[in-house]
Amino acid sequence: MKKILFSLVLLLSTLLTSQFVAAAADLEVNTPAISAIKNSMQARHGQLTAHYASGAIGLTKDGLIAVRDANAVPLKDRGGLNSAVAAENADRNKLYKEIATANGHPEWQAEIQSTFAGRWIDKAQAGWWVQGAGGWVKK
């Protein structure tokens, strides 16, 4: 009887400690694929900053970006803006997927994406537009 109790306690403690260990571990984000996506996004950011500030584009609540007010951009530049937004979103989706797979858990992609969504919005500069539960808000 004592033996069974002992092994049960041992089992429970192993279970609990291993969960803490898993929680404390860092996520792998230093793969060549992730670095390449980061570089591409970093290069594009210079082009996008002015559009964040003007309100032409904003950060969506699902961790992507979207054209919010196309009128803030001259007609001739709208095509370029649209393709920059599409390219940025493609990179962001690739980034979330890549982080999930680099850590051996492709099924984490959605959770990683929603974690990023919150952090992008938190770190956005004052004056940028971000999507809240009730729609677009200016920070």
Place this chain on the structure above:
Amino acid sequence: MKNWMIGVTLACALPACVTINIYFPAAAAEKAADKIIDDVWQLKNGGEKPNVNSVEPAAPAK
């Protein structure tokens, strides 16, 4: 008797492994997100801060 105990132990241990593997590390994910966003938006480079709020240092001497 022994076989029965081993069986119970295995039955308990197996789900424990699965639990560890499917657990989403939310704190680690936030840390990773912060690092990547700082890199992409270059928030931690240069350290140039706009000196807009220069009200406090110049307190009038009484």
